[in-house]
Amino acid sequence: MTNVAVQGRYSESQLRVLIAAALLEVALSCGAEVVEPLSDDLALLESGLDSLGFAILVARLEEDLGWDPFSLSDQPFYPVRFGEFVAFYEANQP
């Protein structure tokens, strides 16, 4: 995945593209088939990745973005659906 150099904040649509690309890459690396399209109401654990896959995705995103919304957010959060997951990244940037 290429790091999109963006000044300031990422928009939700930029993050959506980044996250979807990273998700596909993680799925590819562990031989999982991803359910497409990645619609907002798709339950994450039904997207094709299991919880280990999501742990890898979150770690990869932190490497690519340079920040981790789970440590930046002061609200505890477990993502359930894809749309929430993207929105969580959008809302919790440095």
Added chain:
Amino acid sequence: MKPINLEALIGGSRDPCEPAILSPDCGWSLMDLIKAGSCAALELAVHVGVVAICCRDPMRMVVALVALDGRVDRLILLANDLDRVTIEELLERSGARILVTDREDLDDFAPAIRWRGEVEPVRSARFALGEPDRLTIWTFATSGTTGAPKLVEHDIISLSRPLRAEHAWRWGQMYEMARFAGVQVFLQAMAKGVLILPHSRWPLKDKVAFIATNGGNAISATPTLWRKMLMTPEAATLQLHQATLGGEIADAPVLATIAARYPSARVTHVYASTEAGASFAVNDGLPGFPAAMLDIRGSGPCLRIRDGRLFIQSARGRRTYVGTNIAFSDDEGFVDTGDLVERVGERCYFKGRANGVINVGGDKVYPQEVEAVLLAHPDVALARIFAASSPITGQMVSAEIMMREEVGDRTVMTRKLHAYCAERLPRWKCPVIIRLVREIAANSGEKMSRAK
């Protein structure tokens, strides 16, 4: 005096005709459980006297426990996913004379009682189990990290001692019935309340949905299982009054998320192990436990920190694993839990396992194994594997690697190392994060530091 048994214990705390268990097929009162126990398989088991049970259907496990406790000398409870070789080894070590099972893949296992017919709340006049007349030893298998599980003995008195049923909750069973934790949830629900028992082979979301639609308002599970549950849409339909975590470190994010998701629930993390039994519970919603709980000599288990590890004094003195002379408690009865604990002011925090084992969403990883794989790579000089925290799996495997020579393109090399591990290790053991470093710190003991 007749010794207490499970049937009498349940009967003493509730109306034997009121529903006690809800399975996917029907509701069960204590009387129904007793009736269902009058069958050929269990009658034979009573005659044999030292019996191992391994059932896919959790309802069978419940019926067998009620029928056999007090009527056999020893019960060995085996998790339903154990392989044949492990079962054979555990049977031999425990002295079990026969295996009672509903597993089709064990059809040719011998000696075994194949328990296949419908489990129904119907009394059969043909089979009689007789009156309970002894204190049955319950033998549990630890969920060991490597090798065959170890066997630990309990009985209905030690198992039910820590239970205080304050509320009649409807407990959703997320653990396997044959595990120590599963029996704890079962006994808790039998003391007061109802046990909602989904089928063990259902996917997690179906279990959660079954518990929610049947009014389940109390759940006990490992932090790993909670994290997975919280990611299912079905978890939003639960209305919990009690959320219990146990078996692994309950970290601040998982505790806070459960509290936020279920505002009317009391969030409790319990410390229990097969060896030390159910030891203590913390209800303040924070990770770790108050230092004031240390070194109290009283009716409950005594907690002590020695060499940075948590020791728990169980009620009895020195105890050994069944079929071995390996002691898991000292002469005073203190069990070394193997959990690293750090005291910060008035709070004690769990810092992981003393043996460095990393828990990746419930799967255990020995750092040494992953390090050995990396060190076999011709370009790797040193490798250090340690746990990094993950909001999704609790922990994940992280690696620092020192290469023999300066690397040109670090991204390409990192990718190659990821691929190298993926070819040689199961996925949960593969480092999620690989950092190439110039040197790797050794601690004073000339051992690599495993601290993060």
